[in-house]
Ligand code: SF4
């Protein structure tokens with residue numbers, strides 16, 4: 001009797017905190033079912049066993065921050081049928097992309113005793129800046145349910161069903177009171193992609209955008225509203241400069257609110 005080989009899964013790490021890989025390990029009950037559907041071929045965080053590529057699905061965590069990583073992601077693309085990037089680091093450059101607004105040479109000289117031993121790029125970039133990507137899964141960290149949906153979709157050879165609308169829709173569905181309207185709390189929910197189930201507003205906190213921009217984010221209208229609520233220009237700049245600071249809509253909006261002196265340094 002012949003059996004069809006299981007699709008192979010590889011999990012790769014670039015500059016990141018490993019939190020998104022941990023989300024995969026935290027799938028607990030679902031992980032066993034998943035292990036029956038795919039062959040985990042390369043996943044150094046979980047197993048020492050390595051099955052040589054090519055691979056059917058590569059999950060890529062982390063951003064590209066050093067010259068050797070540019071070569072490595074090129075190789076991963078060559079040996080992977082599908083590349084799925086997971087998390088804010090991989091999809092927008094992550095927290096480490098805050099360097100894109102400053103002078104890396106200056107940071108290096110302040111932080112490291114011997115910066116000459118470091119080989120780092122001036123910018124932290126998402127994986128899609130270097131190779132073609134089949135699907136980008138947002139979040140810092142990613143949502144477990146969304147990850148399982150994406151993996152199931154690739155195993156079943158269908159398009160993942162991941163919403164691109166805003167966190168506000170999730171608030172309405174959950175019956176969460178709008179923290180901005182009811183309490184005047186600054187909230188990035190209107191411009192942030194759904195995925196967390198409106199976690200923060202459900203606990204009376206504003207959203208700080210960890211799932212990155214939704215598909216049609218009106219960042220300037222929200223910034224005007226935040227200013228009208230009493231936020232200072234530099235606070236508006238900072239609220240857009242967190243996990244997804246280098247995503248195009250958040251980057252542009254944050255730059256609109258840069259103090260003049262910062263603009264000179266960052267330009
Ligand atoms: S997206 Fe967030 S949780 Fe995931 S690796 Fe990057 S910093 Fe860690």
Ligand code: SF4
Pocket residue numbers: 167192193196197198199200201206207208209210211
């Ligand atoms: S910050 Fe926003 S996107 Fe992140 S968990 Fe909270 S509500 Fe969700």
